[in-house]
Amino acid sequence: MTIRQRIILLTLLTFAAIAAIGGYAMLQAHHNAADVKRVTEGVVPSTLASADLVAGLKDVQLATMALVFAPDANTLAQAADKLAQQQNHLRQALTLQLQQASNATQKGLVQQAQQSVASYFGAIDDTVKFKQAGQQDIAEANLFASVAQYQGELEQVIETLRVEKNRSKDDAINALNHSLARTATTLSGVTTVAVLILGAIGVMLYRQIVRPIGQMQSMMSNVAASQDFTQRLPVARQDEIGRSMLAFNTMIEQIQASSSQLKQKTTDIQSMLQNMPQGILTVQAQKVVHPEYSAYLATILETEEIAGRDVMDLLFSNTQLGADTLAQIDAVWGACIDEDAMNFDFNQHLMVGEIEKTMRDGRVKILDLNWSPILDDDGNTCRVMLCVRDVTELRQLAAEASEQRQELEIIGEVLAVSQDKFHDFIIGALRFIEDNQALIRLHPKGDAEAIAQLFRNMHTIKGNARTYGLQHLTHIVHQAEHTYEALRQPRPDVPWDPRMLLDELAQVRAAVERYARINEVSLGRKGPGKGQGEQYLLVDRGQVHDALHRLETVNTNNLIELVAARDAVRKALRLLGTEPLSQTLDSVIESLPRLAAELGKLAPRVVLADHGYVVRHQASGLLKNVFMHLMRNALDHGIEDADTRMGHGKTMAGTLKLHVAAHDAQVYLTLNDDGRGLALHRIRDIARARQLLPADAHPTDEQIARLVFLPGFSTAAVVTEISGRGVGMDAVQEFVRRERGDIAIRFEDQRVGAAFRAFSTVVTLPEALFEHIDTPVIHGVSTSAAATV
Amino acid sequence: MAQILVVDDSSTVRTEVSEFLKGAGLSVTVAVDGKDGLDKLRADSGIKLVVSDVNMPNMDGLTMAEKIRGELRNAAVNIVMLTTENSPAMKERGKAAGIKGWIVKPFNGDAVVATFKKLVN
Numbered sequence: 001m002t003i004r005q006r007i008i009l010l011t012l013l014t015f016a017a018i019a020a021i022g023g024y025a026m027l028q029a030h031h032n033a034a035d036v037k038r039v040t041e042g043v044v045p046s047t048l049a050s051a052d053l054v055a056g057l058k059d060v061q062l063a064t065m066a067l068v069f070a071p072d073a074n075t076l077a078q079a080a081d082k083l084a085q086q087q088n089h090l091r092q093a094l095t096l097q098l099q100q101a102s103n104a105t106q107k108g109l110v111q112q113a114q115q116s117v118a119s120y121f122g123a124i125d126d127t128v129k130f131k132q133a134g135q136q137d138i139a140e141a142n143l144f145a146s147v148a149q150y151q152g153e154l155e156q157v158i159e160t161l162r163v164e165k166n167r168s169k170d171d172a173i174n175a176l177n178h179s180l181a182r183t184a185t186t187l188s189g190v191t192t193v194a195v196l197i198l199g200a201i202g203v204m205l206y207r208q209i210v211r212p213i214g215q216m217q218s219m220m221s222n223v224a225a226s227q228d229f230t231q232r233l234p235v236a237r238q239d240e241i242g243r244s245m246l247a248f249n250t251m252i253e254q255i256q257a258s259s260s261q262l263k264q265k266t267t268d269i270q271s272m273l274q275n276m277p278q279g280i281l282t283v284q285a286q287k288v289v290h291p292e293y294s295a296y297l298a299t300i301l302e303t304e305e306i307a308g309r310d311v312m313d314l315l316f317s318n319t320q321l322g323a324d325t326l327a328q329i330d331a332v333w334g335a336c337i338d339e340d341a342m343n344f345d346f347n348q349h350l351m352v353g354e355i356e357k358t359m360r361d362g363r364v365k366i367l368d369l370n371w372s373p374i375l376d377d378d379g380n381t382c383r384v385m386l387c388v389r390d391v392t393e394l395r396q397l398a399a400e401a402s403e404q405r406q407e408l409e410i411i412g413e414v415l416a417v418s419q420d421k422f423h424d425f426i427i428g429a430l431r432f433i434e435d436n437q438a439l440i441r442l443h444p445k446g447d448a449e450a451i452a453q454l455f456r457n458m459h460t461i462k463g464n465a466r467t468y469g470l471q472h473l474t475h476i477v478h479q480a481e482h483t484y485e486a487l488r489q490p491r492p493d494v495p496w497d498p499r500m501l502l503d504e505l506a507q508v509r510a511a512v513e514r515y516a517r518i519n520e521v522s523l524g525r526k527g528p529g530k531g532q533g534e535q536y537l538l539v540d541r542g543q544v545h546d547a548l549h550r551l552e553t554v555n556t557n558n559l560i561e562l563v564a565a566r567d568a569v570r571k572a573l574r575l576l577g578t579e580p581l582s583q584t585l586d587s588v589i590e591s592l593p594r595l596a597a598e599l600g601k602l603a604p605r606v607v608l609a610d611h612g613y614v615v616r617h618q619a620s621g622l623l624k625n626v627f628m629h630l631m632r633n634a635l636d637h638g639i640e641d642a643d644t645r646m647g648h649g650k651t652m653a654g655t656l657k658l659h660v661a662a663h664d665a666q667v668y669l670t671l672n673d674d675g676r677g678l679a680l681h682r683i684r685d686i687a688r689a690r691q692l693l694p695a696d697a698h699p700t701d702e703q704i705a706r707l708v709f710l711p712g713f714s715t716a717a718v719v720t721e722i723s724g725r726g727v728g729m730d731a732v733q734e735f736v737r738r739e740r741g742d743i744a745i746r747f748e749d750q751r752v753g754a755a756f757r758a759f760s761t762v763v764t765l766p767e768a769l770f771e772h773i774d775t776p777v778i779h780g781v782s783t784s785a786a787a788t789v
Numbered sequence: 790m791a792q793i794l795v796v797d798d799s800s801t802v803r804t805e806v807s808e809f810l811k812g813a814g815l816s817v818t819v820a821v822d823g824k825d826g827l828d829k830l831r832a833d834s835g836i837k838l839v840v841s842d843v844n845m846p847n848m849d850g851l852t853m854a855e856k857i858r859g860e861l862r863n864a865a866v867n868i869v870m871l872t873t874e875n876s877p878a879m880k881e882r883g884k885a886a887g888i889k890g891w892i893v894k895p896f897n898g899d900a901v902v903a904t905f906k907k908l909v910n
């Protein structure tokens with residue numbers, strides 16, 4: 001039942017109760033009125049009338065007396081009339097009494113009175129007859145005898161009737177009083193019941209309407225206060241309150257949804273601000289930095305003090321910007337913030353896009369700035385947002401890429417010139433530069449002839465550079481030539497400044513030397529050509545071209561692309577002028593089967609593990625010489641003949657292993673074999689015999705091993721055709737040391753003091769003679785052709 | 790009848806700004822200071838935009854702007870200030886005088902021309 005229905009019901013019930021009480025009261029009033037009327041108009045007059053009967057009887061008696069004692073006929077006649085009249089009255093009064101008799105007793109009494117009256121009147125008639133007949137005495141006697149007797153009877157009856165009437169009247173009045181009292185009681189009872197029922201309904205309505213509304217209100221207040229939109233009001237009713245609660249629940253559901261959406265967005269933004277690798281800040285009126293900014297900004301600016309700072313102080317202090325530019329930027333904030341959006345456009349050209357900011361420790365960061373207005377609903381710029389990007393690395397990479405590009409271009413230029421011609425060009429250019437240097441120093445005040453000579457020299461370098469298409473060099477040489485040209489004029493607009501001229505010359509020299517270095521190091525074309533034509537280049541021109549193209553097209557604003565391009569080009573550049581170790585040692589390994597055959601041994605297996613290291617061309621000759629000696633030595637002195645090997649349970653053919661590793665800017669080339677090992681006792685004996693070791697000395701194994709590097713040491717019983725010829729280990733050590741390297745013998749077993757010990761020969765060389773590339777070019781096994789024979 | 794009044798005590802700025810705006814197809818008249826500016830504005834009811842320097846002899850730009858709104862009862866004309874600095878006090882006065890824009894010198898013609906055209910039409 002709805003609340004509306006309940007209220008209507010309560011109102012109707014109230015009306016019904018009031019109507020019932022009213023109706024009942026009216027009915028009772030009506031009854032009581034009738035009762036009163038009956039008492040006042042019936043019972044009381046009737047009682048009074050019964051008293052009148054006594055008077056009527058007296059009247060009749062008096063009239064009878066008057067008649068009996070009438071003196072004359074006239075009086076007699078009058079008395080007779082009077083008597084008849086009085087008799088009639090009495091009769092009528094009795095008739096009326098009969099009509100008014102309220103019960104059988106009264107009725108019986110009245111009828112008794114009527115009979116008594118009839119007797120009484122009969123006696124009177126007799127008396128009257130006697131009177132009229134003149135029989136006065138008889139009449140009088142009759143009067144005192146029978147009339148008086150009947151009169152006495154009648155009086156008694158009437159008295160009884162009167163008493164009865166009085167009693168009846170008292171009864172009626174008592175009944176009326178009772179009835180009135182009952183009515184009052186009933187009415188008050190009904191009213192009380194009605195009040196109680198209505199009160200009960202009221203309480204019920206209160207409980208069902210006011211209380212739930214109160215609860216709803218308190219729950220709503222609770223939700224509003226706690227902002228906990230996960231709460232729901234319990235809906236257990238179908239009425240208006242239930243529907244209100246349902247509507248409220250729907251509303252907080254929507255609020256919850258939108259608030260969680262808002263929360264999510266705020267979280268997203270916060271998380272973006274926390275995690276994006278970009279500095280974002282907004283500036284409000286008075287140039288103050290807003291408290292919300294991206295966390296990365298602190299990393300970029302290297303300070304946690306950001307919120308509330310003056311942006312000029314935070315961002316633009318300690319930058320390359322001059323005072324005037326700073327003043328302009330300083331004015332821009334006021335011109336834009338809290339002003340119409342158009343002001344941002346007006347002043348945008350003053351918002352610098354890149355600053356070089358010096359950090360506390362002196363490092364300089366290049367910061368890219370992106371400015372944008374944040375507009376309010378009125379179209380005014382309420383804040384200015386600045387995106388700050390640290391592009392230091394990007395710019396460095398771009399510079400590096402540009403440098404690489406120049407280098408590749410120079411490589412291209414150098415490759416187009418034959419080695420001989422290029423060599424001659426460099427020698428010539430350096431000579432002219434020396435010449436110019438001497439000329440400048442010789443003439444601190446300038447000299448026309450000297451200037452002419454300077455110009456001719458530089459012009460020659462430029463001419464040659466241009467002829468060979470060395471464009472980068474031509475450009476730099478042209479600058480110097482241009483200066484000399486200016487000095488050559490009759491009234492030069494540049495002064496003769498030896499220091500400046502020497503600086504300029506140093507730049508030309510640096511450029512020439514750069515070309516020379518690229519030629520020698522990157523391309524491995526040191527010196528004039530050796531008549532064997534152009535050296536083989538590991539990286540083909542297509543690859544150089546691809547690398548160059550990559551650098552020309554790279555997006556210099558994209559760090560990832562730049563890094564990828566730089567790495568790819570770096571690899572291409574590194575591979576220039578290098579060769580794999582297998583290629584370097586190719587001729588050495590190829591010579592082993594023939595040597596083995598001469599020694600009556602089987603050709604050995606050679607295993608190379610370069611671990612991604614390739615050899616620069618300038619180290620190629622050294623490695624060939626060193627390993628020619630070491631490998632032949634190993635085959636001659638270490639690896640046994642097939643029979644001996646089989647006797648020791650070894651494979652018939654021996655194995656030589658060479659592996660490359662790097663550590664602390666050194667490259668370690670470790671060679672070992674599976675032969676009999678180092679013949680320590682023989683080395684010691686020979687050393688003693690040759691007085692390289694005192695006879696009483698007790699050297700350790702390591703000390704003995706080192707003896708092999710002494711000049712003129714040879715362990716072979718006979719100087720073999722193989723390793724005894726040419727150079728010894730002392731010479732090998734000399735070669736290696738010349739390149740700032742070293743050579744050592746390292747034992748591989750624990751058999752201290754044994755005649756033969758397993759060992760490795762470790763050649764250490766500077767890392768600069770090698771390049772490491774990401775993936776090993778060669779790793780695996782090179783088996784000599786003869787090994788399978 | 791001109792659309793734009795350029796007020797600046799520097800003849801270089803006057804010439805440069807007005808030549809640029811003329812080149813962009815706008816009609817321009819010039820004044821040498823605030824007083825002159827008020828006279829020019831009284832004489833020419835066609836002026837829709839005043840581009841004024843702030844610091845000038847006789848009458849500065851802000852005072853002129855206040856008089857345009859006060860004495861001249863001209864609430865319709867747009868006022869844009871050319872400035873080198875911008876203090877809160879200046880901004881407050883400018884706001885009261887209904888100044889629409891602040892252009893920090895040096896003036897960039899390309900950035901303003903489209904907006905100026907909108908303001909004069």
